[in-house]
Amino acid sequence: MAAIERDVRDRAAVRRHRAVLRLRAGSHPVQVRPRVKPGADTVVEFRGVSKLYGPGGIGLERATFAVNRQEMAFLVGSTGSGKSTIMRLLIKEIEPTEGTIRVAGRALEDIERKKVPYYRRNVGVVFQDFKLLPTRTVYDNIAYALQVTGASRKQIRSTLPDILRLTGLSTKLHNYPHQLSGGEQQRVAVARAFASHPPLLLADEPTGNLDPETSIGIMQLLYRINRAGTTVLVASHDNEMVDRMRRRVIELRRGRIVRDEASGLYGSSDENTDELGQRLRTETRS
Amino acid sequence: MKLGFFLKESFRSMRRNAVPSVAAFASVLVTTLVLGVFIPVVQATNGAANDIRSRVLVDVDLSPGASPAEVARVKSELQRAPHIKSIQFVSRQQGYEQERKLNPQAFALIGYNPLPDIFRVTPSSPEESGAVRAELDQSSPLGTRLLTDAAITGVQNRQAQTNTILSATRTIKLTMALLAGLLVFASVLLISNTIRLSLFSRRREVEVMKLVGATDWFIRWPFVLEGLFLGALGGAGAIGLLALAKVTLVDPLANTVKLISQPNMIDFRLLIVVLMACAIAVSAAGSGLSLRRFLRV
Numbered sequence: 180m181a182a183i184e185r186d187v188r189d190r191a192a193v194r195r196h197r198a199v200l201r202l203r204a205g206s207h208p209v210q211v212r213p214r215v216k217p218g219a220d221t222v223v224e225f226r227g228v229s230k231l232y233g234p235g236g237i238g239l240e241r242a243t244f245a246v247n248r249q250e251m252a253f254l255v256g257s258t259g260s261g262k263s264t265i266m267r268l269l270i271k272e273i274e275p276t277e278g279t280i281r282v283a284g285r286a287l288e289d290i291e292r293k294k295v296p297y298y299r300r301n302v303g304v305v306f307q308d309f310k311l312l313p314t315r316t317v318y319d320n321i322a323y324a325l326q327v328t329g330a331s332r333k334q335i336r337s338t339l340p341d342i343l344r345l346t347g348l349s350t351k352l353h354n355y356p357h358q359l360s361g362g363e364q365q366r367v368a369v370a371r372a373f374a375s376h377p378p379l380l381l382a383d384e385p386t387g388n389l390d391p392e393t394s395i396g397i398m399q400l401l402y403r404i405n406r407a408g409t410t411v412l413v414a415s416h417d418n419e420m421v422d423r424m425r426r427r428v429i430e431l432r433r434g435r436i437v438r439d440e441a442s443g444l445y446g447s448s449d450e451n452t453d454e455l456g457q458r459l460r461t462e463t464r465s
Numbered sequence: 466m467k468l469g470f471f472l473k474e475s476f477r478s479m480r481r482n483a484v485p486s487v488a489a490f491a492s493v494l495v496t497t498l499v500l501g502v503f504i505p506v507v508q509a510t511n512g513a514a515n516d517i518r519s520r521v522l523v524d525v526d527l528s529p530g531a532s533p534a535e536v537a538r539v540k541s542e543l544q545r546a547p548h549i550k551s552i553q554f555v556s557r558q559q560g561y562e563q564e565r566k567l568n569p570q571a572f573a574l575i576g577y578n579p580l581p582d583i584f585r586v587t588p589s590s591p592e593e594s595g596a597v598r599a600e601l602d603q604s605s606p607l608g609t610r611l612l613t614d615a616a617i618t619g620v621q622n623r624q625a626q627t628n629t630i631l632s633a634t635r636t637i638k639l640t641m642a643l644l645a646g647l648l649v650f651a652s653v654l655l656i657s658n659t660i661r662l663s664l665f666s667r668r669r670e671v672e673v674m675k676l677v678g679a680t681d682w683f684i685r686w687p688f689v690l691e692g693l694f695l696g697a698l699g700g701a702g703a704i705g706l707l708a709l710a711k712v713t714l715v716d717p718l719a720n721t722v723k724l725i726s727q728p729n730m731i732d733f734r735l736l737i738v739v740l741m742a743c744a745i746a747v748s749a750a751g752s753g754l755s756l757r758r759f760l761r762v
Contacts (some may be wrong), residue, residue: 270676300678310673314481326470327679371677 228278238264240434251405254414256431262414303372307384311356346370362393474687485663493699496652514634521591525584535616548593696748
């Protein structure tokens with residue numbers, strides 16, 4: 180009941196704010212043409228999505244964009260610009276105040292609460308604070324993502340070694356999260372997010388707590404996962420790192436999309452993970 | 466349901482969260498212990514109250530020269546009357562012997578037997594003693610008494626005494642019921658609070674599980690099983706202590722103290738079953754229900 184009331188309140192607030200926003204719209208530095216190309220290849224699609232946190236708190240404002248299959252895109256912007264709101268909307272942790280979000284062609288609003296867990300199994304998520312289960316070993320943390328899907332012990336045993344090798348955690352199997360470095364913990368988080376091979380992987384500030392060298396390692400890992408065919412959406416406020424990645428960048432400012440470009444550098448998309456790592460290191464030093 | 470996995474999960478969680486687990490165990494143990502002491506006390510008190518209530522009697526006095534035929538007639542009339550559980554004939558000689566024992570000086574002073582033959586009637590419930598009396602001894606509008614049988618000279622239900630007994634035992638029963646209700650309420654609060662605290666310390670874990678795509682019941686089952694184990698352990702501990710107390714304290718006293726040897730006191734085996742069922746059900750349901758608010762992620 181309270182949720183409905185909140186929803187009604189939010190919608191009323193949207194209407195009130197819209198008048199103000201219409202006036203402000205002309206003054207934005209960059210005019211953005213939505214890049215929505217809906218079709219079978221669209222994995223993530225936002226259409227006029229707004230999210231208000233109570234009166235006056237704008238999380239996201241009429242955001243429209245689409246991310247295609249096998250694309251790696253970055254959401255950039257300062258704190259409070261709406262990056263995390265997009266991530267939270269995508270895992271259905273929060274509901275949009277208006278607009279439609281589609282993932283793999285399916286509108287998220289149509290997914291009822293009971294079905295949300297099944298939806299989340301198709302979206303891997305990595306957080307800035309890792310969000311590992313502190314009472315479980317590396318192996319158990321990653322295995323948990325498979326256990327929730329009902330995988331048998333045999334299936335898990337046959338799947339995990341590959342993921343552990345991919346993420347470079349083969350020697351840390353029996354360690355608990357508190358025994359690992361930040362970079363290693365984030366690798367575990369990435370491994371867990373990727374364990375069930377989801378078609379979409381979200382990373383919210385995955386390098387926010389890490390030093391530059393470790394960050395490069397995580398970016399390489401995400402790049403490798405992307406090259407294996409997974410759509411990857413990364414939120415980051417580390418503009419330099421994002422620029423060096425030379426991927427599509429969607430920039431947010433106060434809840435609005437102010438830039439959405441492929442950086443004109445898509446040409447280098449065929450570099451392999453090692454080449455990417457080398458380039459990032461060279462460019463970081465210079 | 467993958468029972469093996471859930472069992473393993475709940476054991477792991479108990480091991481890794483030893484302090485909250487011990488707290489939950491202890492609160493179940495203490496509550497069950499208190500309940501285990503209180504149930505027999507309530508039983509004994511109620512038993513004593515009922516015992517007193519069963520002493521509410523109605524005396525039907527017969528006329529002094531009532532013939533055996535008249536006595537038989539009144540007896541059959543009483544047997545047909547409603548609200549009567551049992552009747553007992555007390556001849557004037559028997560009555561005299563009983564009363565003289567109670568008050569020898571007064572009867573020595575009187576020097577003869579002034580008592581009539583009576584029927585001592587036990588009403589089917591103590592509250593109906595008035596109805597029994599009214600049935601056998603009806604007042605007419607003119608104030609004269611209309612007795613149902615000429616051989617009956619009066620019907621006494623010791624009105625004042627009966628009322629005192631009824632109101633006193635009612636108060637005792639009500640007080641005990643209230644206390645028992647409060648105790649159960651406090652127990653449920655204590656246990657659910659302990660569970661809540663232990664879950665609160667693990668809310669992040671639950672949040673992560675939800676983000677990975679675990680269904681509510683996938684997360685809930687290990688918690689319910691954990692509650693079930695801790696409840697069973699706490700219940701078993703409390704029953705062990707109760708059994709010890711019974712053997713060392715209550716049983717030796719049972720022969721000397723009336724209250725404890727009340728015949729209608731709860732059977733110890735039944736008490737064990739009741740306590741165990743309560744401990745397990747409250748803990749398991751408490752775990753499962755308390756988790757609900759943390760599952761909304």
